[in-house]
Amino acid sequence: MTKSIEQIPAPAPMPLFGWRGTLWQLFSDPLNYLQKLRQQHGDVFAFVRGGNPPIFFPANGRPHTLMAFGAEFNRQLLSNSDVFYSGPLLGPMHPMGEVNARRSVLKRLGTGLFGVNGIEHRRQRRLVMPAFHKQKLGEYYQDMIRIIQWNLDSWKLNEQRDIWNDMMNITLQVAAQCLFGLDIRREGQAFGDLIQEWLHHATSPQTVSLQIDLPGFPYHRFLNLSHKLDTTIRELIQQRRNAEGQDVLSLLLNSRDENGNPAFTDDEIIGHSVIFIIAGHETSSNALAWTFFLLSQHPQVMKNLRLELDEKLGSQTPAYDSLKQLTYLDNIVKESMRILPPVPMSARVVASPIELGGYLLPIGTEIGFSHFHTHHDSSIYQDPETFNPSRWQHINPSAHEYMPFSAGIRACIGMPFALMEIPLILALTLQRYRLELVPNSKIDLNVGITISPKHGLSMFIRPADGNYEAGAGNVKGTIRNVVNL
Ligand code: HEM
Structure with a gap:
């Protein structure tokens, strides 16, 4: 009963x-x-x-x-x-309770696919889907390689870096390029900084818990940043309209419904493109950071991977179709997202x-x-x-x-993008360097919408010399509650 x-x-x-x-x-x-x-x-x-x-x-x-x-x-x-509905991603800050002009921007920025259900969800999902089709991914691929190599070129041997932070930067640069057509080394820098600061405020406990819109309060700053982001994307939309861009923004702008009318309003385009960044940025960075961490603590796995990279790629940059030949790397990514699912x-x-x-x-x-x-x-x-x-x-x-990407009709639409970006970053990095965890590191889990390393991930950048035992062992912190080390 x-x-x-x-x-x-x-x-x-x-x-x-x-x-x-x-x-x-x-x-x-x-x-x-x-x-x-x-x-x-x-x-x-x-x-x-x-x-x-x-x-x-x-x-x-x-x-x-x-x-x-x-x-x-x-x-x-x-x-x-x-029957089981999804809700907007900005959660506590979405303005359904108290709507005013200042707060309504959050609904625009934080809804995207997450905030629509039923027939409307299916309609919008079908229309944004082409952004993640195989042919489109092939177009993003060269941009990804360029951005990753440019970052790796700037790393110096034997320096200590926060790899988590590096992954946040690389994936943000990739998103700015592929989603908005912005080169981070040129006009994209200011946009990247804006997104980073906005994302930081969007997920900070101070913003969520004290929603006071008065000067000096983090929530006030967050609303100011939200308006700036909204205006910036609106300007980008004007520039991209009728242009032949390869980025997702241009694709959404040129998309037509079955009657040949524009498929999305400007507000919807802003929502979708920002949600792609929110949903795809930290998730992919965390998956990457955790994989580098797990590899640093499992020398035999790292050796096997190195063999695969040598055998199948040598020193060549992987071509789009050769990524899927890296089956051991694929198993590593699967296992990393099993044991530490980014969401x-x-x-x-x-x-x-x-x-x-x-x-x-x-x-x-x-x-x-x-x-x-x-x-x-x-x-x-x-x-x-x-x-x-x-x-x-x-x-x-x-x-x-x-x-890790959920299942069913609301499964992650960005999965093909992430499953191209993550192995590509891992392969290109590990072809060139060995990443060694700083001895006696304390790795605590920060569990929120995603699981991230609370104090970042400090690693030494070593030559790819095969000395994978170095840096393995003696890890402290709450990571030990969830992974046998
Ligand atoms: C490792 C990387 C990623 C992981 C682990 C991940 C995980 C997820 C999960 C678990 C969901 C379902 C959430 C729910 O059911 O409430 C989801 C949905 C979604 N993800 Fe991802 N994601 C990743 C990367 C990306 C990327 C790169 C993008 C876009 C560029 C993206 C865009 C989205 C969107 C728009 C949805 C909502 C889909 C819908 O409701 O129809 N994700 N993701």
Whole structure:
């Protein structure tokens, strides 16, 4: 018999602190705390008995937030997109609660594909899809190579660099070029700086928690930056209109619907292009940084990879079609995103009453599900905390068991772009250099919308001399809770 939402297991509100206590524990250490709650309450539970303010979609105003764990719940949530809705990416800052002219810019910048559902989502997704077709990717490829090589040329042997920061810069430069047609060494520099500062504010706790639009407050600065970004992209749209650009902005501008009319309004184009940057920038940088880290701690894997690079590429720059011959590198990227999925969790909100796990969920119920915990489930993966790229030679998990890019109709549209950029950066870097972790590094996880290394990733740039044992071992920090080192 279907039970009511009030009967879902949940921790009792904490004495004195109520729901705030539970949420505080959640935000302090999400991965472990969720695992603990799952052990206590089972695969479906609510965060706080009696309800809590909305967490994932703050504007929805409904009290219940659940978690659902496991491949079968992933399947149910991801294959029924007409009931389980997605929401805008800027979350707490989107202006559905209180709309005014200053805040409405956030809706434009933070919505894109994430904020549309049903038929409208399918329509818009179909129209932006050509930006990620194979032929289009081939056009981005040479730009990517140029930007990556230009960055690698500036690295000096034996210097210490924050590789996480480097990856953030390279992927931003690639995005500015491929999405907006801007060369970061020329006119793109100011745009890159603007995006970087804007992204920093968009995800900073000070901006999210204190939404006070008065001079001196971070939120005020964030709104100013949002308006500047909006105006800058509007100007770019004017320049690109009727031009023959290869970038995504030009593609969206020239795109036509079935009646031959422009497929998107300027506001929609701004939303899509900014969302591509938000969704694609940190995710790809984190995947890259974690892969460099994992390789530095697994010398044998690195040696095998080196053999593959020598055998299949030598000192040649990989041609577009030869990337897919790097099968061991492909296994490494898969395994890295299994053990440290750049997006650890996602969420949906119920659009019409539905049963899940034996409970009737009313409209507005939020449900979180975890890519991370699915990837660390020992019933799916043997020794889930072990980084073992070779496992991919004999496993073939379903789309709901392995889902760094999610699954179903809302799966990551940028996946082909990311799966070209990530191996390309890894291959070009490791053909030239050996990246050695600075001894005794403390690697703590920063878990938010993405998982990133909290203090960056300091590494020495060494010649590609094969001395892969150097720098392996003695790592400290919370990384050890999720990866066997
Ligand atoms: C390693 C890199 C990346 C990872 C791990 C990743 C992961 C994801 C995940 C998990 C989702 C689904 C979120 C949900 O279900 O709520 C998603 C959606 C999305 N991603 Fe990515 N992503 C990456 C790179 C990119 C890139 C490079 C772009 C664009 C250039 C991009 C654009 C998008 C968009 C627009 C969506 C929304 C799709 C929709 O709702 O139809 N992503 N991504």
